[in-house]
Amino acid sequence: MRQPPLATLGWMAFLLFGSATPGWTAPRVEFTAAAAQVEVYDFAEVAIRVQDPDVANPFTEVSVRAVFQADGQEPIPVDGFCDSPDGRVFRIRFMPVRAGRYRYEIVYRQPGLERTYGGSLQAVGSNRKGRLRVDPQNRWHFVWEGTGEHYFWNGTTTYYLMGWDDETIRASIDRLHRLKINRLRVLVYGRNNPRPWGQPVVPTENFKLHLNPWPAQRPDDIKNPGFDLNRFNVEHWQKYERLLRYARAKDMIVSVILYIGGQVLPTPFEAGSEQEDLYYRYAVARFAAFSNITWDLGNEYNFHRKAPEWADAMGHRIKQWDPYKHLASAHNVTHRTPKSTWLDMQLIQRWDSGQNAYMLGQRRAQEQTGYIIPQINEEYGYEDLWEKHPGQRAAETRRKNAWEIYMAGCYQTNGES
Template sequence: MTRTKLLQVDSIDHYLFRFTVKTVTLVIAWASVTASAQSIRFQLPTAPISQFDVWESSVTSKKSLTDNPFVGASLHAIFVVGTDTIPVEGFCDSPDGRLFRLRFMPLRAGQYSYVLSFSVAKGKPQLTRGQFTVAASTRPGPLRVDSQHPWHFVREGSGEHFFWNSTTTYWLMGWKDERIIQQALDRLARLRINRIRVAINARQDDGKRWAEPLVKASEQFTFKLNPWVARQPDDLDNPGFDVTRFNVAHWQKLDRLVQYARQKGIIVSLIFYVDGLEHGCDPFKKATMGNADEQRYYRYAAARYSAYDNIMWDIANEYHLFRNEAWVEKMGTLLKQADPAKHLISVHGKADFPFRKSPWVDVVLYQSWDECGGYQFMTDCRQKQMEAGRIMPQVNEEYGYEDHYPVWGCGPTATKVPNGRSADNRRRLAWEIYMAGGYQSTGERANEGTGAGHDTGGGWINGRGDSTMTMLTGYGYIMDSFQQVTYWQMEPHNELTNYGNLCLAEPGQQYLVYSRLTDCRVALPRTSGTYSVLMLNPRTGEQHPLPDCDASANGAWQYPKSLVDDWVFILKKK
């Protein structure tokens, strides 16, 4: 991890110290003023803390200290561990400014010293200091790019590789009853989904915008998300956002969503805009995009959520519809600097990704529908990334949702042929994406909708599902298959199998074959010895060990019978 270093520090107790946050240098004098003299109170955690936990402190006051606490007051901290110095920004957590919080995630065990500084407008900072010990943790820690195998992911704490099994739940925050949110997360966790996409800010009238007319606003569900205070929060096109004041209740609800997902082992990709071009979602427009108020929006999110090990950032969904590339670069750089934990960051756009070399980008996200986003597309994406001189994971973040048939997509086929985007079709396409060495985010059907007909589901729109929605079970079988090999050490090697079948291999050691033909054959080095062979049914999850293969016999393994449907074979050197 790269952390900001002290520019001038003799010790944490020194009378004068200096630190730099991005390009802004703050100088704090060690004053003898006490918090009580200024009618504020620092509240510091006393419970033991472990690595990757959330250390949270607060500042409270008996009355509001400024007309607008979101711009007129600030809470900052410096944490020092060993030779590392980490500046952290706090945030206002009450509409009247009587409560500020500061959250910090220690990334390493050890002895920490800190100084908290609270100030109002241009007043003199009020300080408190302390120390705490961080114990080693068994938590998996934040998601990182694997430095040894940078096409793939690893958890910082456990060192375990992370098989990205993701789905879209844009309007999960739209549920008014938070028990429904928790039930949705419970279900997705049971289905082994380990990452979800959630909008912080989005506005729509109903699902007709995406050819999903059964998903409607109701007494339980709203499409209108209000991250800022609004004069008319229920007005779709003119909410009257005050972009200098945050709607604290909205953010506290998102806190609880992130915290519950953390308990369930689910990473939440926080999206700052979904359908930013639509209705009143974007209060800045191109005229004021990237200004101080919009920057505050991104910094506020970083202050609230960077202390959680189960988040990552998405600058905007389909940014190209309402922003330009210069804005993306600006906000991506800002967010990378504002997040002391340096969570993964990307931006969702289309089939092209113009930010391959940008220092703030950690993951490449695409939108390419149907077979246009399948094996060949992901293979080409890997090649373009290699040509850029920087390897990082490739994800088709959207390739068409289950039973979702708008007029757009990969040509006319999928939009007109029945079952063109069925659960089985999406599963097979996901296999293609994974077998190209990439990753994917899927979406469940939303055609049994909120507020109409059978009032369950909502799928990719709001994250809720039921027992009739079985697509994600097949994605769990994909995870089962990959977790039986060290897939991060494998590369695409289709030249080793029948044309039309797909092969990932660490030649001479292990092979994962996704067979779609009546025959399946894999070429092996004759000198590589004996292999165990496992046959998996990707439609049911059943697994069957087959007889061992001696590569010296004919330099290949071949399944002796004709196959019907798709199958998976895993060969491992014994």
């Protein structure tokens, strides 16, 4: 039986007052301490509330950072994030991966003001499955870190799951869970026209084919939404977190796909720009404390970024920002260069027949690098899509492909048209 949510465990408040200077009164900063006890692989959260915030942009002008440390262990740096458009609410989350007492110190900074707060919490053992890791005993495969159980990857593609309302998202996760699906590919950002790739998918009042992680002047304009890339649409991010929580309760991994290539306005920011780093770092600060995620830096990023150089650079930054070092990859480029040490698994795309021989070849190529990681065919042709003749991509041929991939000692992600 899972413990009640942290919010019900009895939180306490701590007030800090800024010192006055001529012509300026510092805003009051309130820290709401984390629960005194948290389960391993759950997360503790400290809320920071700012009365009368006075910065022009809280997403770029304020930083919230913390260090958590258990006795005898290395300190763990963690980023916080702004959780309100006006800068009144910030949060910082910490997921303990081992039991013990942790002390922490949080620093809130804005121009002309710095406030600190310290506390402690007790992490207790649990039956949570924890993070997904590469099996150290057999690096072609995966284990749940919390229980040591092997993880048999059985994924599916749900790019625009965030286009639905919460009720439909939960119902979809329930359905896939009943079908023994244990990994979902879910976009944080994407935009597409009706009937993408000739498929019978159209927006309705209840479903959107465009996602808005930034505030937009024209949120329903597919090609020209007028994003403010220096701020974030916190309601969108909060909704994604609800999806993560619901999937986590069912021990389902979510591949956090940060953008998708080949669509309308795939990358509203320039490669290597401040806005790109701001987006990726904000995603890590918000989502990293969820135990049930992996990172996909960009689905088919090579359409818009130089491969593998862009992924090698961004992958290392993600690993630097992520205190929990969740598994990371980028569909569908194979990364086998010496600079790809950030990579934890190959997310491959290769359609249709001959899967066994092809995936065995991928294993051999990986083995030659001296760095063994799991091989996953993340896209091998969607059921009934773009058939050259009736039945070419029927359910039976998809089943055979999946079987061939598994028999090569690899894994697969199916998709629904």
